Amino acid sequence: MGAIIYLFYFIGSWLDENHPSDTVYYSKILAMLGVCIAIYNVIRQVNELNKTE
Known part of the structure; x- marks a missing residue:
């Protein structure tokens, strides 16, 4: 997530x-985009773990 x-x-x-x-502040915009992508990835992985149970 941090990476x-x-x-x-x-x-x-x-x-x-x-x-x-x-x-335009590219670093701020892209950092927020990275946060959104990281949160989406975590939610997707948690959902995959819940499907296997």
Whole structure:
């Protein structure tokens, strides 16, 4: 979960450095996207565990 969030934040900070903009914060947007993907992944895995019981 942490690796996904860090990866998205790292990509966002790289985009912030290489494509500067006054209104867009790539690192914040991509970090939040990483949080959503990580939570979705955890929920999906828990549902898979509950199906096998």
